Each structure stands twice: as C-alpha cells, then as structure tokens.
Amino acid sequence: MKKIITLFSLLMLSSFSYGQLIINEVLYDPSNSGTDGDANGDGVYDQEEDSFIEFVNIGTTNFDASNYEIWDDTASGGTLRYVVPTGTIVPPNGALVVFGSGPLTGTFGNAVLLSADTTSSHLNLNNSGEVIGVKDGSGAWVLFFDSDALSNNPNESYTRVPDLTGNFIQHGDTTTALFSPGTMFDGTPFSTSYVVETVTVSSGAGASISTQGGTLQLSANVTPNFASDTTLTWSVAVGSTVASVDPIGLVTALNNGSVWVSATSNDGTNISDSIEITVSNQNIGLTESSRNSLKLYPNPAANYISLNTTGMQIDEISLYHITGTLIRVVEGDAENIAIGNLSAGSYLLVVKSGNESSTLRFQKL
C-alpha cells in the first residue's frame, strides 16, 4: 500500500508542471448542445475534432517541443496519439494548442496551433477515467492530466484559474466562455514574442586594423532568425580609447592596442558576444613633449572643457561618445568647448595635428 501511495504521489506531483512546459487547459468533453462545443471554430460540433490540450511555456526562453508525444489512457498502458512535429517552438509565456483535428478557424490568440489529424480517433480524449500523458523528445514522461477526479460530463473545458498557476476548474465557472484555446481564460492572448538565443560576432577580414584611422565592418548572427527583436547594440569595452564602433558594427581605429567589441541583444535577454580587435600603425606620434602639453580640463566637467594646446598646430578636434558615435566636429576655440547639452557619461576628444592624432577621455557630469 505504501508503494502505491508513493507512486500515486509522484504522479500527482508531476501532473502539475514539469520544467518549462505546463498543461494549462484541456477540453475532453466539448458540449454537444448545438455548436456550443465547436472549439476549433469550423462551424461543426465533433467530440473528437473539437477536443484540445493547451500547453504554455512558463520559462523565459523559447521552448522546443519537437517530438513531444501525446498519449491517452496511460493508466491502462496508453496509446500514442500524436507526435509534435520537429521545429515546433513555443515562445516564452506563449501557448501551444493541440486540437483533435482541424480545420482550425480563428486566431486563437496567435498561439502555436497543431491538430492531431493522423488517426480517426485523433487525441481520443474520453469523458472519464482518462489520464493524458506527455513524453518529451527523449521518451521520458513529463506531464500528466488526470480527469478522474473531475466531472465526467462537464460540456466545457477545465482550465487553470488563474492561468498558469491555478488549479483546474471548469471554464464556465469563471467566465461565460466554455473554453479558450490559445488565450487566457478571459481571452487575453499569451505572448507571441520569440526571444534571442545566441549572438555570434565575426569579422570577415581578420580581427585587426592596421591603417591610420582605418575601419573594420563586423557582423553579428542572431538565432533564432524568427526572434521577434533581432536588433543589437554595439559597444567597445568600457574605457577603451583604442577604437570606436558605430550602431551597425563599423569599428574605427583611434589608437594602437587591442579592444573587445561587443554586440548585445536589445530584447531584454542581454545575450552578447565579443571579438578582440587589434589596432596598429596609428600615428599617435605626437612627440612626448607635445603630448604632455596637451591637457584637457576640468575633468569631470559640466558645461565647458578646455584644451591647452600651447605650441601645437591643431587641425581638427572631434567629439565622440564613448561608444564611438561621432557627436560633432568641434568648431572655434579649443579652450572653450561647450558640452552643456551632452547627457552625463563618458566621451572622447580626438585631436588631429598633421597626420598625428591623440585621444583624450573626459567625463560629463
């Protein structure tokens, strides 16, 4: 008896959630009153076709449901009813609905939709004594739904209330609708946003710049390619004055040395990759004495900075954000450079003298 109780406890535990994918709603007894039970929206009531199981990905990453298996009647050995096709990916907080059969007519919250058309009995969900089981792609049992304690004739679905975390109750106990495949019980869609999984930065032409002020175009590959926001933010390592990078990954050499350049996803996942770029042959050959005489002050500063350029010929002064974005070429008096309209942060001043350049960093308050 003890062993049976233990097995039963395990079954009950695993029936509520496993990892990222949960069962959120099951319609095993569509209403046979007119078309009230027409869950798949094709205008016809059919016990087998209108049955469905709604799964939700409760993780923060895309969930690959490829080759998951839906079995029915697992308490008596079970029958494999449906195998989820390879490449079925569910976004975070997104739903996957497997219907008995199509045609599926409606939007269903733009959830991932499948139908178990493969056999005439489809999912074969019965009104009583039904234990639905789900195996993952490796063949391990991961989810169960046991209707035994539930009504044998609900004429509507059982859904978690609240969605995702609640216990299963009859759908009509909380709303006038009898089911909500692909949406929360109140009709709110689940998320349809796929997130970035990997970012890979590469440089086709070798990871170096060896010409004065030269540039190097980096590229970044984002997976999956159907991620909802594949944009990236490019940056150089904080504090580096070796190079700058623009918003599309074009690196510009500023000084000799090496620098890590990164691309980071903008979709909230903050997935990032970096590449080390070596910069050489930059003529920062201001003589030691003239470099020493090139002073920037005050630093940090709020409204104005000054360059003491005594004895130097200055051809161009350019102001960059620390990320490498050119803000402006400085016009006028090098001893009175207005920075009042900059937002607080780190900036670079690149001073060119003949074919020599020098980079000075300052902090805007």
Ligand SMILES: [Ca+2]
């Ligand atoms: Ca139908």
Ligand SMILES: [Ca+2]
């Ligand atoms: Ca069955």
Ligand SMILES: [Ca+2]
């Ligand atoms: Ca019924």
Ligand SMILES: [Ca+2]
């Ligand atoms: Ca639902």
